[in-house]
Amino acid sequence: MTSPAGATPAAVTAAPAVTSAARRPVAPLGNTSPVWRRAWHPVAHAEEVTADGPARVLVGGQPWAVARFDGRLAAFEDQCPHRLAPVSAGSLTRTAAGETRLTCAYHGWRYDAAGRCDLIPALGREGPVSSRARLRPAYGITEAYGLIWLAPEEPLGALPAFPEWHDPAMTRAKSRTVRTRASAGQLVDNFLDAAHFPFVHAASFGVADDGPLEAGTVTADGWLATGVFDTPYRDGGAVVSHRVIKTAGVSGSAHVRLELPGVTIGILLACQPEDDDTTRVFKLITRSDIGGDDGRLETFIKEEDQILAEDLAILERYPSGLLPLDPRAEVHSRADRLSVAWRRLMASATAAAGAGMADATAADATGTCA
Numbered sequence: 001m002t003s004p005a006g007a008t009p010a011a012v013t014a015a016p017a018v019t020s021a022a023r024r025p026v027a028p029l030g031n032t033s034p035v036w037r038r039a040w041h042p043v044a045h046a047e048e049v050t051a052d053g054p055a056r057v058l059v060g061g062q063p064w065a066v067a068r069f070d071g072r073l074a075a076f077e078d079q080c081p082h083r084l085a086p087v088s089a090g091s092l093t094r095t096a097a098g099e100t101r102l103t104c105a106y107h108g109w110r111y112d113a114a115g116r117c118d119l120i121p122a123l124g125r126e127g128p129v130s131s132r133a134r135l136r137p138a139y140g141i142t143e144a145y146g147l148i149w150l151a152p153e154e155p156l157g158a159l160p161a162f163p164e165w166h167d168p169a170m171t172r173a174k175s176r177t178v179r180t181r182a183s184a185g186q187l188v189d190n191f192l193d194a195a196h197f198p199f200v201h202a203a204s205f206g207v208a209d210d211g212p213l214e215a216g217t218v219t220a221d222g223w224l225a226t227g228v229f230d231t232p233y234r235d236g237g238a239v240v241s242h243r244v245i246k247t248a249g250v251s252g253s254a255h256v257r258l259e260l261p262g263v264t265i266g267i268l269l270a271c272q273p274e275d276d277d278t279t280r281v282f283k284l285i286t287r288s289d290i291g292g293d294d295g296r297l298e299t300f301i302k303e304e305d306q307i308l309a310e311d312l313a314i315l316e317r318y319p320s321g322l323l324p325l326d327p328r329a330e331v332h333s334r335a336d337r338l339s340v341a342w343r344r345l346m347a348s349a350t351a352a353a354g355a356g357m358a359d360a361t362a363a364d365a366t367g368t369c370a
Helices: 034-038 184-192 294-315 334-359
Strands: 041-045 055-059 062-069 072-077 091-094 100-103 117-119 140-144 147-151 171-174 178-180 217-220 224-235 238-249 253-260 263-275 278-287
Touching (some): 041 062, 041 278, 062 091, 062 147, 184 238, 184 253, 184 263, 184 278, 217 334, 224 334, 238 334
Antiparallel strands (some): 041 147, 055 062, 062 072, 091 100, 140 147, 224 238, 238 253
């Protein structure tokens, strides 16, 4: 796991205490909200970033160039400092010593894995290179669970945990990766909600039940909200009660562990807020009773694909992808405790991210010649 800025995926900033300022109305959460700069985001499948060339990805409306330098991952704002051309349009080349470099397609400026320019062809191989001739790296870039994760700035929370992915008792797979007009915030909020199961998922696992949904327990620990409750679940043809443990932090990702009689299912929903109109959805799934049966695995994947499609069928009908963070904007019930807790967490994160931006020093805009 690597980071151009020396960060580690475990970097965590303590959540602030709730203050009167944090209770003030907060702007709704959209895919380009500034708070996403302080989070880890999935930006590609690991196999999509190769040694063949840089990959262009979007986070919060901002393009990034992601590349592998001799096995080391690096990510930079997708902009060469010379004429602001996208460096993702460039190529991975090698020095005379065999070291990998990212070379801009426009004027051939060449950069190492730290983003430093070491060659400006127009000045000759021995020509001087300004110290300002460098790419701006992401705070963090790493590989986990078969995905590439990027943090534009220091993340408030840790990389989303997915312990089932590394459990040898679990069979792991990837559900179909999709793009949707629903926002990352809407998708996480939907994932944490259980009251929609009998309606949205009537054709899959939802169970029509006149009884009230168990309130369960909801806790907040730092930048993490967790809910634990029991609810009916249709697994194949059988309806059983199962324990649900859902967790979400300051990110577009959420984790659930489903404990059914004789089987455990673990899922990580990982959303990439690309821009105001598009979210890329990665869904990683694990199950304990597959036992090498390819047919059962194929059925499991199809079931999870269907469940996501059912959620998107309602979410994509919303006229806007903005998710209210002000609790007064909607009417809530006891069944909404977990999603409300996560929204409060994101409201606090929004305030913390805004304070950080206010304290940031503006970059020097004075032009100099390299």
